[in-house]
Amino acid sequence: MIEVRGISHGYLAADGVSFFQALKDVSLQIESGTFVSFLGPSGCGKTTLLRIINGLITPTQGEIRIADERVEGPKPDRAMVFQEFNLLPWRTARGNVEFPLEVQGVAKSERDRVVGRVLAQVGLEKFDNFYPHQLSGGMKQRVGLARALGVGPAYLLMDEPFGALDPQIREMMQLELMKLWDSDRKTVVFVTHSVDEAVFLSDRVIMFGTSPGRVVADLTIDLPRPRWTDDEAIKTSPKFIQYRNDIWRLLKRQLSNMPAI
Amino acid sequence: MSDHAAPTPIGRAPIDTAPKPPRSALARWWDRRGFVNCLRWGAIIAFIALWEGSSRAGWLDPLFGSSPSLIVEKLWDMVADGSIWPHVLASANIAALGFGLSVLVGVPMGLAMGRSVAIRSTLEPFTTALNASPQVAFLPLLIIWLGIGVASKVALVFLGSFLIMVINTEAGVAQVDRRLIETARSFMANERQIMLKVILPSAIPYIIAGMRLGVGRTLVMVVVAEIYAATRGLGYLIFQAGGLYDTAQVFVGVVILASAGIALNSFLRWLEKRLAPWQHVQSE
16 A cells, blocks of 8 residues: 655745745555556646655655555665656667666576566567667557566556657557556556546546645546456446546646646 | 550549659669768869879979878888887877876766766866866976876876866766656666666767867877977877978878877777667767
């Protein structure tokens, strides 16, 4: 379980004077084995909270507890997938997936075994010797996903992972993520801008509002699983449409509160 | 029977759908490389021919201007009797030691300065001052401190080329994508691993660019160092020949130095392509 306890976080703006309150007193709990999305407009602190959960950022106030242990920094039980892929350009797909295992001191033979397995999981076994600049956006993010899966995390933290992809590729990646997720049901925290994406993927959608960043709604998405076998049926079901409309209404209220769009 | 029996759709002009004949391999080579290379080599050949011609026609006094054939002849003689080698070896030795040292010291120093504000702030006044001053002016001091042997010459080469290594490496560190560092941190890389596995590889194109500039500075400094108090070396050869009005021998020294510079530069460019292929894709 991930417990977010009274997290507030702020930082100085680029001018060095004004203070930006990214998150104010956010508390929530994420049950193990659930797929949870953080949804909200830009600047609502959802990505900041994800980085705090990862341990990349130390919050100004509050604490994160994972499996009843306080988060002090990154650990191999959590792995991040980034919006811009963040692959090392001088390493092949294989080399990029190997990177975290290398820095964590995993033996070479074990690394090879793990890398082979996760590259096959994301369907890239034939592209293991390709460099990032030789891969399409979707393939790059598969490498990013394989890299995260390789460390064997209990918690997968995904920061708008499909935000940089074409709409069609994005839908395909959603289906594949659902398929992958059904095989082991890790705890996933998924940050997104997209209402449809959040509803389609999640067990629960947590909505964030701006200035200051805070939780404004917490909805359980009660749609049948698996969702990848017949995604059309899910996306056209009355329940899906109802969830989507409800969330859009909440989101519009948030957007109208913002000083400028 | 006509080959063009297919009816034209009503109201539309006939469209020429015949595939264009593929351009020949020679034509494609010409487009890609041939045109540019012909101009390059043509210009070089024309220049040499003009030089040789003016010398033979008596427009250019060979005593002052020499001529390509005289230079080649001189080079051939010096290679044949072996008198060139001590000079080449002496210069190569100084260049390799001085330049090697500047890479070995400059790269780690640039990495440290790029990564740590404290180290940068401490060292920057000195690097800025040294960079702004004509490093050649230190030669008399270096000779007083290190004598007239190899050491003072190596020191001058080092002084002339290591700052470029520092400055370029530092710039390379500054341009590292912060997101890659964050990614490495999220996968638990420590500071040493971030330095060796993220920052250093990312800075390699900048480091190699620094080395290419450094090679140029190195050759200048070798010649300058050998003008002073030397009995061997290409710089010594050039200045001794100049004093004797042996212009062909001056050019022999210049040609060898220029060839070494071009060869090293090409090698470094090749190395960059090998080590940083993504860089070339982006800049294409």
